[in-house]
Amino acid sequence: MASRAWWVLLVAMGPLVGFAFISAVRTYAEASGLNGTAIGVGEAFSPLVGIWAPTFSACELAAVFLLPFVAIRVIAGDRQSGALKLELQHAMHPAARIAAKGIILLAGWIIASAPALVAVVLWHSYGGSIYAPELMTVATGHLINAGLTIAIAAAAASMTEHPSTAAILTLSVTVGTWFLNFIAAVQGGTWERLASYTPTTMVSDFQHGLIRLDVVIAALTLIALGLVLASMWLQLGVPIRRRIANSIAATAVAVLVISGGSTSARSWDMSESRLNSFSRADERALRSIPGPISMEVHLAPEDPRRVDLDRRVIGRLRRVRPDLNVRYQSATSIGLFEQTSAGYGEIWYDIQGRKATSRAVTAEAVLETIYLLAGASPEPDTDPVFRGHPLMTRPAKAAAVLYLLWPALIVSVAIAIRG
């Protein structure tokens, strides 16, 4: 485990997290000074979005580009050195061996994530607000993401003869998920549904303080599948045809579990600002509307209005109304040349045969249209207003600790241990 690749990961995490944290604190401070605490902009001053999401993004970067090499080194190293042929002669079941390695790798990742914890301590020392549930949600998302990376890398390392092939395969899977996200953004529909299970989208949900049960089930199933495949392909004494058949069976089981899990609409908004939720009064009113709500959105995938609509309205609406049916219509991906087309920018609503059209993409306007069609009227909003936690501060000592002290500490420990 304590390979050079892991030490490099440890050293790199300090500056990576440091850069992200320092930039985030500076931006947060600038925004705090400019806008004060006016109601309505509180979300901008949520440490979840302003500090934790960008800071932990460094972990996502490391999980994509550094962690696979550590995992591949641990799994493929034994194969390369010949140690695997010795280890396979132990009665220990291959699945137990891979599970043990997976746990060690995850522990290694947690140690490597220590700079993020340092950032939390520094933020606290500046007087910054910490809302534990949302911080834990972000950290959990990145831990699951690391688990996914480890599982994919382990499977790739055990299926291929050489570590470099395993690295290419692992990165190909990652790039493939990015491609899937891109197609989903352009095509929507089933692609969009599939893309909601890619690591990037999953991490994004967690970074917004949202825990979706279907995503967690899919991620844990994929982690289990990766490790099971790894254990199957490390059984060198089993004929390849049988390994292929077993792999297909395991993949089929995983697909069934993920399909079953995808029907679950359960989710939890762990953000302090209820970033992913409407007010409780609106949620009650929306739940009371009978029949499905259908929307046809005539906006291109990369149109900023659609991005706003998806994040601020449709995402929230889906949490309350899992039966929400949204169809996207556009001729191009960016919508630049569709602006003059008739109907572009319109959102068509249909609730129990009653129809309406609007061009507004704000949450207030969309809800108003829905209430009008459904004849619903929400109770007065009694939720306390989230005013945010503005903080004008400098990222004091962060550069010294994360750029210098952390790498120096790791190098010293590495020299002391490795001799």
Add this chain to the structure above:
Amino acid sequence: MTTAEIASAPASAEWIRVDGLTKRYRDVTALAGVAFSIHPREILGLIGPNGAGKTTLFECMAGVLPQDAGTVFLEGQPLTTRTRTETLFYLPDAIAPWPAQTVGWALDFSVGFFGGRVDLRREITDGLALTALMRTPIGALSKGQRKRALLAIGLLTSQPMLLADEPFEGLDLRQTREVAAVLRAHAHAGRTLFLSIHQIGDAARICDRFVLLSAGRVCGEGTLDELSALARARGTSASTLEEVFLALT
């Protein structure tokens, strides 16, 4: 059968029987119906030129390579995964396991992980002249040093049979004689050794019986006298192992 039980078994009794072992790599047949037997406490030499299929045979027996056909029997019963793990330990050639770890760590790990014999540690490290190398990383060892470290790992394991692929590869003459003495002492203590050797002179020096393998086929099996008789029966006069090998393969 434990090492202690093997120690009391008649040396001429068949303990393990390999029957019809076949392995193909696409169009190449590496092993073609290989069959022979192994007796308890003997040092059996697997003799054959490079490419004869020696390593493939060992790996199939050890279960780290799938065979296409054939069975390995232990006391008349087909070897299962469990009995295989309990009965034999295979030591591959040309590997450098756990290269970043020291020799001492590797020996301790082997004893702990494989349930090896800690009581033999000192004797084996002394016999293989490894004492001075205990703090050296395996990846930094020379070829001969690494071979001795690997042999120590194999000899520390507790399975009653050790399959060692080319145990003298990379050793000089003096080291070869020292290692041969350690192996023979080990066999006397009740362990069965199955050694793959391509240097016929080395094999003749240490082995009790021989299996001659050529192009994936067994060309002869037995003691030097038995193989000489076989060669004579085929109309060739052969008295040394080299002559016998050339006559039968």
